[in-house]
Amino acid sequence: MSALAAGVRKVGAYAWFTVDCVRATVTHGVPWDRVMSESYKVGIRSFPVLFTMALFVGSNLAIQGHAAFSTLGGGNLVGMFVALAGVREVCPLLAATMVAAKAGTEMAAQLAVMRTKEQIDAIEVMAIDPRSELVAPSIIAVMLTLPALTVLTIAVSLISSMLVAVYQLGVDRGEYLSFLVGYLTAYDLFAATAKSVVFGLIIATVSGYFGFFSERGARGVGQATNRAVVTMCIVIITLNFALTSILYG
Amino acid sequence: MADSPSAQRPFDAIPDGDPVISFRDVHKSFGDKHILRGISLDFPRGRTTVVIGPSGTGKSVCMKLIVGLLVPEKGDVWVGGTNVPDAPEKDLMSVRRRIGMMFQDGALFDSMSVGDNIAFPLRRHTKLREAEIHDAVDHALEQVGLPGIADRAPSALSGGMRKRVSLARAIITKPEIVMFDEPNSGLDPLTSDEIDSLISRMKEELGITFIVISHDIVGTFAVADKIAMLYNGHLVASGSPDEILHSEEPILRRFLARNMDLPALPGAKP
Amino acid sequence: MGGGVYQRGKAQQAPQGVDLGGTLRAVLLSPLVAAVRGPIDVLGRFSRFGARVLLTVPTRRWSVREFVTQAGTLTARCFIPVCATIFPFGAVIGVQGMAIFDLFGAHRLLSSLLSLVIIRELAPVLAAVLVAAQGGASFAAELGAMRIKEELDATAVMGIDPIGWHVVPRVLAMAFVVPLLTTLANAFGVAGGYVVAVGLYDQDHGVFVHHMAQLIGIFDLGASAFKGAVFGLLVGLISTWRGYGATGGAEGVGRAVNDTVVYSVMFILVVNYQLSSLLFGGTGG
Numbered sequence: 001m002s003a004l005a006a007g008v009r010k011v012g013a014y015a016w017f018t019v020d021c022v023r024a025t026v027t028h029g030v031p032w033d034r035v036m037s038e039s040y041k042v043g044i045r046s047f048p049v050l051f052t053m054a055l056f057v058g059s060n061l062a063i064q065g066h067a068a069f070s071t072l073g074g075g076n077l078v079g080m081f082v083a084l085a086g087v088r089e090v091c092p093l094l095a096a097t098m099v100a101a102k103a104g105t106e107m108a109a110q111l112a113v114m115r116t117k118e119q120i121d122a123i124e125v126m127a128i129d130p131r132s133e134l135v136a137p138s139i140i141a142v143m144l145t146l147p148a149l150t151v152l153t154i155a156v157s158l159i160s161s162m163l164v165a166v167y168q169l170g171v172d173r174g175e176y177l178s179f180l181v182g183y184l185t186a187y188d189l190f191a192a193t194a195k196s197v198v199f200g201l202i203i204a205t206v207s208g209y210f211g212f213f214s215e216r217g218a219r220g221v222g223q224a225t226n227r228a229v230v231t232m233c234i235v236i237i238t239l240n241f242a243l244t245s246i247l248y249g
Numbered sequence: 250m251a252d253s254p255s256a257q258r259p260f261d262a263i264p265d266g267d268p269v270i271s272f273r274d275v276h277k278s279f280g281d282k283h284i285l286r287g288i289s290l291d292f293p294r295g296r297t298t299v300v301i302g303p304s305g306t307g308k309s310v311c312m313k314l315i316v317g318l319l320v321p322e323k324g325d326v327w328v329g330g331t332n333v334p335d336a337p338e339k340d341l342m343s344v345r346r347r348i349g350m351m352f353q354d355g356a357l358f359d360s361m362s363v364g365d366n367i368a369f370p371l372r373r374h375t376k377l378r379e380a381e382i383h384d385a386v387d388h389a390l391e392q393v394g395l396p397g398i399a400d401r402a403p404s405a406l407s408g409g410m411r412k413r414v415s416l417a418r419a420i421i422t423k424p425e426i427v428m429f430d431e432p433n434s435g436l437d438p439l440t441s442d443e444i445d446s447l448i449s450r451m452k453e454e455l456g457i458t459f460i461v462i463s464h465d466i467v468g469t470f471a472v473a474d475k476i477a478m479l480y481n482g483h484l485v486a487s488g489s490p491d492e493i494l495h496s497e498e499p500i501l502r503r504f505l506a507r508n509m510d511l512p513a514l515p516g517a518k519p
Numbered sequence: 520m521g522g523g524v525y526q527r528g529k530a531q532q533a534p535q536g537v538d539l540g541g542t543l544r545a546v547l548l549s550p551l552v553a554a555v556r557g558p559i560d561v562l563g564r565f566s567r568f569g570a571r572v573l574l575t576v577p578t579r580r581w582s583v584r585e586f587v588t589q590a591g592t593l594t595a596r597c598f599i600p601v602c603a604t605i606f607p608f609g610a611v612i613g614v615q616g617m618a619i620f621d622l623f624g625a626h627r628l629l630s631s632l633l634s635l636v637i638i639r640e641l642a643p644v645l646a647a648v649l650v651a652a653q654g655g656a657s658f659a660a661e662l663g664a665m666r667i668k669e670e671l672d673a674t675a676v677m678g679i680d681p682i683g684w685h686v687v688p689r690v691l692a693m694a695f696v697v698p699l700l701t702t703l704a705n706a707f708g709v710a711g712g713y714v715v716a717v718g719l720y721d722q723d724h725g726v727f728v729h730h731m732a733q734l735i736g737i738f739d740l741g742a743s744a745f746k747g748a749v750f751g752l753l754v755g756l757i758s759t760w761r762g763y764g765a766t767g768g769a770e771g772v773g774r775a776v777n778d779t780v781v782y783s784v785m786f787i788l789v790v791n792y793q794l795s796s797l798l799f800g801g802t803g804g
Contacts, residue, residue, distance in 0.1 A: 031373075049785060056792045064640060067799060068632050068734065084619055089611055097648070101780040105656075109773025114358075116769045122356035122415075125316050126370045126422075127345035133373075218667045221769040222660025225776040229652045234603050237645075241607035244614050359770075 017131075017212065018205045021139060024132035031137055038141035042103040043149065050098045050149055051156055057094055058157030059164040061086050066169045076171050079179030082161045087154050087184060088248070092192045093240055094157075095150040096199035099142065100232040104207040107138050108228035111211025112221040120212070135208035139201065146200035147193045154192065191247040198243065199236050206232050263329070269294040269426065269458050270315060275324035277310055284310050285321070286482035292475075297452055297459040299469045302479035303504070308462040311479075312428050315460075316348055317341045328426075346374065349419030350428045354435070355411030357403035357418070363390075364399030367418045374422065389417040392454070394447060409440040413447065420451070426458040427451075433465040445471045466505060470494075478504065561782075568760045572686055580680060581687035589692035593654045597700060600649045605704040608641055609633065609711025616712070617720050627726050629716055630709075631733040637708035638735055638743045639799060644791050645708075646701045647750030650693065651783035655758035658689050659779040662762025663772035671763070686763060690755035697751025698744040705743060742798045749790060754783045 065081030111134060114120050123130040158180070165171040207228045214224030263269050268291035277285040284307040292298045300308050313319040314326050317333045326333045329347070331340045357366045367386045371377055377385070390396055393413040403411060412432060419427055432448060433441045445468045452459055452472070463469050469476060470490050477487035478501050486493060486501045493501065575581060616629045662685060665671050674681045709731070716722040761775040761782070 049781065053785065053788050056788050060640070060792050060795060063795060063799075064636065068635055080619070084615060088615060098781075098784065101652070101784050102777070105773075105777040105780050109770070109777055113770050113773055117354060117359075118352050118356040119358055121313075121318055122350070122352055122358075124318055125345055125348065125350045126373070127342045128370070128373050218664040218769045218772045219660070222657075222664055222772040222776055225773050226653070226656035226660050229656055229776070229780050230600055230649070233649060233652050234600055237604040238607050241610050241614075244611050248614060248618060 013213075014205070014209050017209045021131045021135045021205065021208065024129040025136040028129045028132040030140065031133060034133070034137035035140050038138045039145050041106070042099060042138075042141050043145040046099050046102050046149065047152070049102060050095060050153055053094060053098055054091070054153045054156035055160045057090060058082070058086065058160035059168075061090060061157065062161035062164040062169065066165065066171070076175045077179060078161075078165050078169070078171055079176040080183045082158065082165075083180045083184040083188075086157055086161065087188050087192055089240070089244065091154045091157055092150050092195045092199065093236070095146060095153045095196060096203065096236050097233065099146055099149065099200075100203045100207075100236060101229065103142065104203045104232050105225050105229050107204070108207035108211035108214075109221060109225045111135075111208060112214035112224040115212065115214050116216045116218075116221060131212070135204070135212060138208065139204040142204040143197055143200035146203070147196045150192055150196040151189070154189070191243075194247070195240065195243050198239065202235050202239065203232055206235060263294045265295040266293045268292060268327075269329060270460070271325070271327040272311070272314075273325040273327070275314065275321045275326060277307065277314065277319065277321045284482055287324070288479070288482075288484050290477055290484055290487060292458065292460055294458050295456060296474035297448070297461060297472050298475040298477065299461040299463055299473040300477050300479060301463055301466070301469055301504070304464060306479045307482060308464075308479055309430060312350070312430060312460070312462055315428070316345055316350070346422065347425045348428065349416075349422065349424035349426070351412060351416045351419050351430065351432065353412075353430045354408070355403065355406075355415040357411055357414055359403055361403075362399065363401050363403060363406070363414050366403065366414060367399070367421055370418065370422050385421055386417075389421045390414075392420065392451070393417045394443075407440075408435050409444060412436075412444060416447075416451070420455065424457070426460065427455075429459065429461040429463075431462055431464070433463060433468045441465065441468060444468075448472045480504075565757070565760055568763070569756045572682060572690055572756060572759070575680070575683050575687050576691070578683070581683040581691075583688075585684065585688035586691050586695075589688050590695050593650070593692050593696045594699065596657070597650045597653045597696070598703070600653050601646045601700045601704050602707045604649055605637070605642060605645050605708040606711040608645060609637060609708035609713075610715045611711075612636060612708075613712040613715025613719070617716065626716075626720070626722055627730055629722070630712065630727045630731040633712040633716075634709050634731050635734045635739075637712070638705050638739050640791070640795065642704035642708050643697075643701045643743050643746035643750060644787055646704045646747060647697055647754060647787050648784055650697050650700065650751065651754045651758070651787070652780055654693065654696075655754045655779050655783055656776045658693075658755070658758040659762035659765075659775040660772055662686075662689075662759055663765035663775040666763065666765045667768060667772060681763075686759045689759050690752065693755030693758075694748055694752040697754070698747035701747030702740070702744055705740065739799075746791065746794050746798075749794065750787050753786050753790065757782045757786065 061082050062078055065078040065085070069077040069081060111120070114134070120130045120134070123133055162173070162176055162180075165176050166173045210224045210228035210231070214220045270292040272288045272290045275285050275288045276283070288307075288311070290311075300311060302308055310319060314321055315328060315333065317336070320334050324334075328344050331344050333341065333344060336344065357363070358369070361369065364383075364386050367389055368382045371382050371385060386399055387396070390399060393416050395410060395413050395417070398406075398410075398414075403414070406414065416427075416429075429448065432444050436444065448459065448461070449472050459472075461469070461472060473490050475487065476490055476493045478485050478493070478498075480500050486496050486498045488496070494505075496502070612633050613629065616632055617626065620626050620628055620632075662671070665685070671681045671685065674684060713727060716727055717724055758779045761778045765771040765775040767774070
């Protein structure tokens, strides 16, 4: 039970930290220069990795969808499968996981290093709130860039799955497209974007929390980064279920 | 609690030599480790006070208490007219804006150039134009004896240089108190001497209150107007360098003797 | 180290003249060069490290006891993350699958699709990604801290091969534990779908169970575990490689953890594509 109590305390501390970040942002203002640099880091530097992954995941979607539906006698339904499974679930999750893995761990590690090297103390001594200076900009940045990355992921994976479906699996292109367009609605795109905004908040605040309160030293930095990435993965996937239930249930 | 009346006045109303910072019966522990066990100590305005003692006796903790990075379990820390542990955030911020701090390893932001590091507090706290900030940065770098390195990266600097840049960043906002965390740690004897003479020179130039945390006896006597020694969470001795040299306090004598063995020690003989 | 607006150099002199050519070169060319040269470099160094580790395995100059310890801790630490993520994943497939099959009035097919997707794709990938995030990252952090604190050098000075002592047991533990967790994840994932289908959408228990094994067989369970083993080996090698070669103080350890997670996820997804084509390509088309 004490483990449970510790867990609850942690969640409480995390919630307070998030509230503190927002409050600090309101009272101290947003350093927009940092928002820009963070957005650049998250957006541009995660994109090549995400692009490659979207290619592979898109083709895999086509292959698996084809495998599943051809046994049931409908190999040409693959367009529908990609539209529904890919756009609704896989792409938002893929983008969030990659950004968590790349930008999220980077933010956690950087904050932990700043804690170790007394740089966070230095900011506090300068009468600047380190939460509004360091964490709030990445919250804004990730919440802005992740939806954009998600839309790009969707585009790339749709194209790659179409290429695989048409040229490798021999599905008729017109049929693929008509099923794709027929089942893909604006609501799906809205839902995917809405999900990714929430995921962005989670990524920035969880990595911020673990980095900000890390122990000093090399071990502390490693530990903070490790905990941040595991927590992000679990929370994102669990939350995805809740969001799917709300949006589609 | 505040039995030091002058401590409650604003900084500039305090006459030279009267306490600008006062610790009153301060206790601080981490877990079951009792680090400070009832410290009462004054830091006179316009003087350099050096806090000495073996490592792990809570010297750095004292410094963090002054700027409110840590909160004591019991006791008051008066800075000017503000009791830091009880102060609302607004007052705490105004205390911090009057204090500059040189960190042990500089605590420079790796992602910024030296110049941006020094300009950082100005950019966040003032509406100065870039050209003015530029001039201020150049002036601060000259003051610490490192002109023309504004474009360099902190990672390209030596330990002593990082400390100096940290000092430049601390003084750029024209604080009324400057704190030095272990200015000599990790430096070779020559660089160490340079830092000591820099502190003395800055003291003359700025004429403000300095607080130095150190375990380096040589440096301490070179810069101090007042010396306080912490041991096991207690204040075992405090006074002018002369008084400290002639003190009969056994722990202090042992601490001094260990360090005074060094052959090259100017002014060590009583 | 973060780059960003606080560029070194002339950052303070306001951005008056923008160097368009330089910007273009920076935006277009350097990622291109990096995109070609970077991966080749990385792959080369990685395979050299991997070969060194794998060649140490048959020499038996590694500690079996350490392997058992590592495998134990790994299972204990990764069990909950893996199950906690695959279960909601199964549930999501339940919700979305119900929506899809609703269109055809073919609810009974849900469990076929569910078990197919979980066992062939999601369980191995998700188990490996979570193990990379939890176990791999902690391997990188541990070894990185040991490198920075010169503990690895100390091991070598004592005449003990740090690869055999610290790296091989961890890599083998990964290759051993991930298939186990994958198999567990298969069960938990299908259970997640079951809860939604039978619990929430009132599908008949018998229908769900009956159709479960329609599209898959024992071969798929084996293939699933095999995928897990390959991913485990990869994650083990990547994490120890990054940790073992960490440089540059506390930042270095953070970088090692970051690299481990990013490389692992990339390798897993890419290799998964290859393995899927290899294992299921024939049966699917």
